[in-house]
Amino acid sequence: MHDLVIKNGTIITCDSSDRVVENGFVAVSQGKITLIASADDIPVPNAATVKDACGGIILPGLINAHTHLPMTLFRGLADDLALADWLNSHIFPAEAAHINRQSVFDGALLACGEMLLNGITTCCDGYFLEDEVAKAVNLSGMRAVLGQGVIGFPAPGAPNPEKGVEIAGQFVSQWKNAGNPLIRPSIFCHSPYTCSANTIQEAKKKAQDLGVLFQIHASETRFERETSVSTHNKSPIAYLHDLGVLDSDTLVIHSIWVDKADVRLLAQSRTCVCICPGSHTKLASGIAPVKLLEDAGVCVALGTDGPASNNSADMFREMGLAARLGKILTHDPTQSPADKVIRMATVDAAKAVGIKDITGSLEVGRQADIIVVDTNAPHLTPCYNPKSLLVYSATGADVSLVLVAGRIVVQDKKLLTFDVKAAMASVAEIAERIARKNERENKQ
Ligand SMILES: [Zn+2]
Numbered sequence: 001m002h003d004l005v006i007k008n009g010t011i012i013t014c015d016s017s018d019r020v021v022e023n024g025f026v027a028v029s030q031g032k033i034t035l036i037a038s039a040d041d042i043p044v045p046n047a048a049t050v051k052d053a054c055g056g057i058i059l060p061g062l063i064n065a066h067t068h069l070p071m072t073l074f075r076g077l078a079d080d081l082a083l084a085d086w087l088n089s090h091i092f093p094a095e096a097a098h099i100n101r102q103s104v105f106d107g108a109l110l111a112c113g114e115m116l117l118n119g120i121t122t123c124c125d126g127y128f129l130e131d132e133v134a135k136a137v138n139l140s141g142m143r144a145v146l147g148q149g150v151i152g153f154p155a156p157g158a159p160n161p162e163k164g165v166e167i168a169g170q171f172v173s174q175w176k177n178a179g180n181p182l183i184r185p186s187i188f189c190h191s192p193y194t195c196s197a198n199t200i201q202e203a204k205k206k207a208q209d210l211g212v213l214f215q216i217h218a219s220e221t222r223f224e225r226e227t228s229v230s231t232h233n234k235s236p237i238a239y240l241h242d243l244g245v246l247d248s249d250t251l252v253i254h255s256i257w258v259d260k261a262d263v264r265l266l267a268q269s270r271t272c273v274c275i276c277p278g279s280h281t282k283l284a285s286g287i288a289p290v291k292l293l294e295d296a297g298v299c300v301a302l303g304t305d306g307p308a309s310n311n312s313a314d315m316f317r318e319m320g321l322a323a324r325l326g327k328i329l330t331h332d333p334t335q336s337p338a339d340k341v342i343r344m345a346t347v348d349a350a351k352a353v354g355i356k357d358i359t360g361s362l363e364v365g366r367q368a369d370i371i372v373v374d375t376n377a378p379h380l381t382p383c384y385n386p387k388s389l390l391v392y393s394a395t396g397a398d399v400s401l402v403l404v405a406g407r408i409v410v411q412d413k414k415l416l417t418f419d420v421k422a423a424m425a426s427v428a429e430i431a432e433r434i435a436r437k438n439e440r441e442n443k444q
Contacts, residue, residue: 002027002034002047003406009053009372010386011036014060014346014361018339020386026058028368031406036362049408051401053372057386059342060362061121061143061369061402062315063349065274066215066253066303068127069136070107072114073098073430074308083221083283091308095128098434099156104132106426111313112140113420117413118314118396119371121404124251124274124303124353126188126215129157130171134183141409141417143369145353147188147215148172150203152195165202172210182405184355186213192236193224197243204245213249213354216240219262220254221285237262246271251352253303255293256286263289267296272352277321278312279305287329290322290336301352302344314396315345323391338391368406373398374413 004027011024013036025044027035035045044050071091078090104127115123126147127133137144148171149155150164158164168187175185187207189195195203200216207214218236219225228236237258240246246269255266255273266273275288293300302322304313319341326336350360359369373394375383380398383389402410409417 002029002045004028004049004051004368004403005044005047006051006053006058006370006372006401007039007044009056009058011362012057012059012342012386012390013363014343015363018343024058026362026368026370028370028403028406031368033362033364033366033368033370036364051372053401054374054376056375056400057373057390058362059371059373059390060346060360061371061404062119062345063301063353063360064115064120064123064304064313064315065251065301065349065352066276066305067111067123067125067313068306068308069111069123069125069133070099070104070127071306071308072110072427073103073107073434075311077308077434079282079311083285084223086283086309094434095156097437098430099128101129101132103430104129104156105136106423106430108133108136109140109418110420110423110427111307112136112142113415113418113423115313116140116142116402116409116417117399117415117420118316119373119399119402120313120315120396121369121371121402122350122353122355122359124186124213124215126186128155131174134175134185137183138180139418141182141404141407143182143359143367143404145184145186145213145355146175147186147213149188149190150195150199151190152199161199165199165206168203169206169210172206172212176210176212184212186215188215191217191220191224192228192239200240200245201243204243204250207249213251214245215251215253216245217253218255219252219257222257225257235259235262237265241265241269248272249354251301254280254285254288256280256288258289258293260292263292263296263298266293266298272299272301274301274303274349274352275322276303276305276310277318277325279309281321281325282311283309287325289329290326291330299348299351300344301349302341303349316390316394316396316398319345319391338385338387341391342387368403370403371399372401374400
């Protein structure tokens with residue numbers, strides 16, 4: 001007898017052979033997948049709980065490989081601006097004025113609700129006061145890799161930047177020993193242009209000593225690349241390589257402005273990359289050369305980036321954008337096909353954030369992080385190819401059932417783990433304070 005069975009769906013496994021199972025069922029026991037088969041071959045087994053996918057699509061929970069959860073607080077605060085202006089004139093000042101323990105928790109909790117409802121079962125985050133993010137994630141029932149931020153100027157919870165690495169180390173130790181199987185701590189160094197060489201190396205060494213993922217933004221804009229070349233006589237990727245921080249436990253976020261030499265360095269060091277098409281297009285940062293990266297053997301994951309630069313957390317939208325941008329950049333409509341971008345949001349993302357043996361695919365023995373897409377809707381009819389349907393037609397709002405480690409967290413498109421309406425009200429209240437303060441300052 002299994003704990004739970006999801007039956008009557010087309011299963012997209014994302015396993016090594018990319019198997020698709022028609023009229024399939026997935027059985028779950030003690031939080032893990034115990035059986036995947038077609039009801040045409042084996043009768044659906046008994047289980048304490050049986051969920052009917054009603055002919056929809058069953059797939060691994062999506063993995064958002066890069067975000068800043070508390071930045072839901074700044075969603076829509078300053079749009080249609082260049083990255084440097086957006087960051088320096090709007091986001092960094094707003095963070096200095098409004099980020100505190102409570103607002104980080106409230107913002108992160110709302111983000112968790114949004115992501116779970118959109119079928120994202122795992123996220124990889126980087127922010128400040130990350131222990132508050134961890135508390136919110138824990139309450140939501142989501143799986144996450146959580147990076148305490150390190151940056152070269154005073155930040156929330158780290159007023160002295162010289163203590164940033166030490167604080168990150170304390171966060172990692174605390175959550176490594178917390179015995180929470182869904183939360184993995186990490187260290188997130190903001191970027192080569194906001195951290196000194198010494199800070200980057202110290203942060204990487206701390207991550208290495210503690211055996212956790214090291215995350216860093218790099219090569220996001222043409223300006224960043226040109227400044228790096230004029231300052232260090234090296235591209236941002238070559239600079240990070242020469243600092244000795246590129247390896248299979250480092251995740252480089254963005255990697256838009258990379259040339260063949262950079263891609264070689266990423267491939268040789270087995271560094272994974274995360275691209276964020278929604279944010280890249282909105283900030284006009286550019287289009288990441290996914291074909292160049294993948295042809296060289298670099299694992300490329302997908303992320304949304306923070307809700308202030310995206311402005312949503314919907315991996316279906318990211319998959320659709322990644323598929324389209326891969327075609328535009330190469331002028332080749334066969335590039336970035338649907339099956340590839342689904343892997344970027346599942347197995348490849350799991351590898352990039354260091355949890356590929358745990359989640360990212362539907363296979364016996366993996367954690368039961370599973371979602372069901374309800375295809376009984378006009379925009380999802382007919383269904384010739386379920387993978388195309390997911391990438392080009394579906395949205396997060398089509399997700400009807402979400403399991404994390406076998407626990408039902410979303411059912412009938414409703415969040416079961418916490419009061420999402422209350423989380424929305426808390427963030428709306430903070431946003432009102434932010435808007436009032438901005439109004440006062442603009443009048444002065
Ligand atoms: Zn980011």
